[in-house]
Amino acid sequence: ARADIVQVVSSYLPLTKRGQRYWGLCPFHNEKTASFSVSGDMNLYHCFGCKAGGNVVQFVMEMERMTFPEALAHLAKQLHMPLPELTMNPEAQQEATRRERLYALNREAAAYYHANLWTAKGETALAYLRKRGVDDSTIRRFGLGVSADEWTDLCDHLRAQGYQDDELVEAGIVRDREGRRYDAFRGRLMFPIQNMYGNVLGFGARALGNDNPKYLNTGDTPVFNKRYNLYATNLLRRQRDLKQLFLVEGYMDVIALSQHGIQGAVATLGTSLTQEQARLMKRLAPTVWIAYDGDEAGQAATERAIDILEAEQMNVRVLRFPDNLDPDDMLRQRGVDAFRAVRPISSLAFKLERMERGYDLTGEEGRTEFAKAAAVLLKNVADPVVLENHLKALAIKTGFSRDVLLAQVGVRQRPQAGPINVRVRHAPNRPTREATDDSAAEKTLLTLSALGYLPEGMIVEEDFEVPLYRETARKLMDGMRPPQILSEAETPEDVSILSEIFSKELDLGREDALVAAEDCLRVLHRRHIDKRLTALRAQMESAQGEERQRVLSEIMTLSKKIAQAQGGWTNGKDVM
Ligand SMILES: [Zn+2]
Structure with a gap:
């Protein structure tokens, strides 16, 4: 027997069986509704909220912040489990x-x-x-x-x-x-x-x-790869209860914070913050305080970082030090107590202040333009108390009354509902619906193939265009199982994409699965034909004599194929 992922995950968090899957609250992000799924037959996990995913060894690596060999040893010793079959x-x-x-x-x-x-x-x-x-x-x-x-x-x-x-x-x-x-x-x-x-x-x-x-x-x-890593995450290993990170600009800033006993500092690797790094940070802690340099470059980078981090639903605050000091200088010149005494401001307050500097508030025109621009930012504020505070401050700065400003802000957007993907398990995506999108069709075929629904030879490697999907299809056809495919994935991104594909629940019997697969293949073949037709039409422009005849006849053959397929669609199931 191999290490059973349901058993392993259950030793960390309670799981409830629903349908073919087990569900629980994700250990890698904060949530109130379970979107963390564990699949016993696939032997892997995937969170539809934060996109964390992997096989049983990768789960232990994440939970215990262990290396691959450490996780294997941990499974074998601590949990008394024989090593999982992950032969490559x-x-x-x-x-x-x-x-x-x-x-x-x-x-x-x-x-x-x-x-x-x-x-x-x-x-x-x-x-x-x-x-x-x-x-x-x-x-x-x-x-x-x-x-x-x-x-x-x-x-x-x-x-x-x-x-x-x-x-x-x-x-x-x-x-x-x-x-x-x-x-x-x-x-x-x-x-x-x-x-x-x-x-x-x-x-x-x-x-x-x-x-x-x-x-x-x-x-x-x-x-x-600089996109996927951050400086000093190795020191955060095993700190499962870390509440907060400091995002700083330089390696020396990270070192200065650590030297002064402040934990959780990370820095990018000489490039601006990427979405992948934001995801990595979210796995380490739910909140981040940005403490970039006080110069214009640092402040502009702060604004960009806020957008990237908030897109990953992190709580973001901004630390600014007196006299535009950077964190390292602040600690050396003013000491750690002065550093800790600086309170962070909200990302919205930061953006408003930066915006304000672009207007001349001594004149009526500047005040009006600033009020309008600020109102646009305030549209996204869901919390009435926070909005009220900003309106009052804005009223003082611009001279407009709070009510006028509120009217300018206009109808506020409804507060966002929970993680969008939670819906997936209540109403499994109909593959036929998704098949309108090429890469969705490729993904659905992979899901069906991993579930063992597709007869030998129904799909071939060439059906797939996205390199990752093509390679995955080849591996599935070679008889490789999903956990093994995940352990060979090259980047954390790939692991996340693949674990989602393999975790998708399709409420389909074998018959329906075949119909769905045929729909997907039709979309992909149609795409293939369209591409060929485009190439042929380009060829027609210069083709002469016999070649012209050959190109023309291929165009006609392909057009006929499309017409037949469309007939099939109209008579058959509703594909869209
Ligand atoms: Zn999650």
Whole structure:
């Protein structure tokens, strides 16, 4: 027997059986209505609210913040369960080995940089850290280090450890110029970037002199994608009760907060905040306080970050420090008590204040325009008390009465209902309805195939256009089970998309399932024909003689096919 996901999840949260699935309150986001589903036959879980999903091992990795091997051992020992069957095909096995080797290589590089710090090579870097008030235990906690100001210092070290040059280049820590290999980072303070599970993915590197650019980061590699990771999430591992995060701009800000005993600081990796990072943050804590730099760039970035985080339904507040200090300066110049004394403002108050600065409130025209613009922002406020407060403040600033401003705000939108996708389990999506959308048709076919409804040979790889779906179809046809497919997924995004596909509940008997599959295939074939027709018509413009005849006859054949299919549709079931 293998580790049964229903049994494992039940040991963490109560589940109720409804239909073919078990349902519970999602452990990864705050909710009052159960949208977390566990499927025994698929051996996987998916939350229709926050899109978290995966197989039994991935569930334990998330809950316990463990690495893959740790989670396997945990299942075996703590829960007295034999290891789940998650054997990979040789190709996937090879890929997994390659990734493991890159992790090991990065870890070795991080250890080497760190060791350098305490030698003569690290003098400048250590002096810099001391000047910034970073003590030894913080240096160790973050694994900070230094790259020597030499061309092949790290390269030589890693070669001596048995790593091949192409691996060093693939990991992004060694560059290749016409066969000459040299260290990518030289004479820089090194910040190892780890994922939540403690694997070293790459590095941030700060110049110690006046080198440009001031900060360098490892480029994207097979194990590192800046979109999906945040700095310092490894320190938040196992902190299941974390209430709140601080989103700061720089690595040194994260380190300063940690140095002063403030937990939960994270930073993006040299790029602006992405939706994927917002989702990662939501899994760590429900609330985030943004503490970006006080300059215009930092404040504009704050505004963008608010929109991204609120789109993921996070509670967002903004911290602003006196004299436009950044968090690191604030802590060093004013101390931790002054830092903690600063109260955050709501994201709406932040936006209103920023907006206000764009208008000249000494003139009537400026006041009128500001009142109108502010009213647009206030339309989205669902809480009457909050709205009232803003109206009063706005009345003082603009000179318009509260009632006039309220009229300008107009009919407020209804407060949003709970997670949109909760509906799914009450009224399962009819695949025939979804089949109007090409990629929805592909998804439905995958769901039906995973449920074992489709006879051998009914679908082929070529029916699928989206690369992820095509690959998944191939794996299903190869006899691979959903949990295994999830464990081979390349990104957390893919895991989320696939677990949703495999968790979709279709209230269909075998007969109806076949009809639904045929509908989907018809949509996909029609798409295929349309594309071919477009290509042929383009060809017609220049085609001559015999070729023209051939193209014309293919166009006619395809057009006839479409006509027949449409006849079939009108006579058959209602497809739309
Ligand atoms: Zn959830």
